[in-house]
Amino acid sequence: MAELVYKPVIRFALGFFKALDLKIDVRGQEHVPTTGGCVVIINHVSYLDFALVGIPFWRSHRRLVRFMAKHDVFSHPIAGPLMRGMRHIPVDRSSGSGSYHHAVAALRAGEFVGVFPESTLSRSFCLQPFKTGAARMAVEANVPVLPVAIWGSQRILAKGRPRNFRAARGTPVSIIVGEPIPPTELTPAAAGTKLLSDAVLKLLTDAQRDYPPPPPGESPWWLPAHLGGSAPASETAAREQAESRDKK
Template identity: 30%
Template sequence: MVARLRYVWTLSWCAIVSVVMFPPGAVHYLMRPTAERFWRWMRVWSRVVLGGCGFRVEASGTAYEGAAVIVANHEAMLDIPALLLGIDRPFVFVARSELRRLPIVGWVLALTRCVFIDRGAGGAGLAEAAQRVAEGDAVVFYPEGTRNYGETVRPFLTGAFRLALAADVPVIPVAVDGAPTILNERQKTARSGTVRVRVGAPLHALPGEDPRAFAARARSAVVALLAS
């Protein structure tokens, strides 16, 4: 019963914080701030949301400072604020276009200046992601394609790796561990605890490596980080 009440409180608190921060966040968005300023703004949102629910983030590893494609496993909705606090550099998310229409989640993603990808339109949005990378930003992909409630990391889709190869930038593997045990979206329970974010070493494309092979190598790196 307590775990279910905490789950209700977690969702309610996230909604309250998002609604309160949405108006000033929208103004901030319209001012077109730099990626770094906006990233700092969203880190405030993340700290308030996670702190009010008794969740903590433990980070390890150092993020690559230049333009990059960041790939991470995706287990729960806590991954978004956990990454915002766990990766110590500005970045923007890449997400499915249908998430834009969701209440709260869609608002928050829009305020992060998220790049929305329309899979039904041949991956429309990748050009925008490529432009962000060309400007020196880092973009975060969840290459499993959706949240994965299983114990194994799903095979990675190739979009992020096609972008990295075309832009000649490294891929940064990131492992997020512990979110489903803290906020179980299937059982609708929550408890206090720690989400661990591990940032791996940059992966550069090997000579002649295609997107599928690059994706498999990055997945192996994420799996190794989860096991470490």
């Protein structure tokens, strides 16, 4: 099937990142499978993670990732048609079985399916507990899981922060692709999910360790508390998110 929407969107995104002069550092691109289906799991710190994480897959044999995203995005008058045109997978959290089976079918058809196992943006910029869906769908479709960590994207467009693309110019962004994890290592689902979380955490820790320090005089709001930043602690962020859900 011709990609009449996805490829132009990729070119636009790459042009946008170039205009922002982002310093994108990709490591581990050689781990991207050249053929077959694969579950791609990613930590989630920015609204731009979808677009940025796709870069190593596009560079590697022009592979495309069908991301699982909340159903509300598909209802947006602008984003909705684009998401459907790129054949991303809507997730209705009140009834997730349909999206799960949609993802498994895509994996069996040789697609890459992108999953944010934390199921939400992390305001603490720390890794949150993983849901078991990624491990379960990899086992059911008999495909590997590719762990990916992204860091620095929160400085460009983070949840709860004002949008300021001018200030984001020249921001370093690190993307690390880990080695594929075979489905045989992912059962039972709870143990498999712990294995996936540990794999992403290791990549994220490596990305944070090698990331450039904050410029002199800059308040490191984008660093988690345990790294000396002023982001809310994981417990505080989780409580605020729960309170926000309760108000809806």
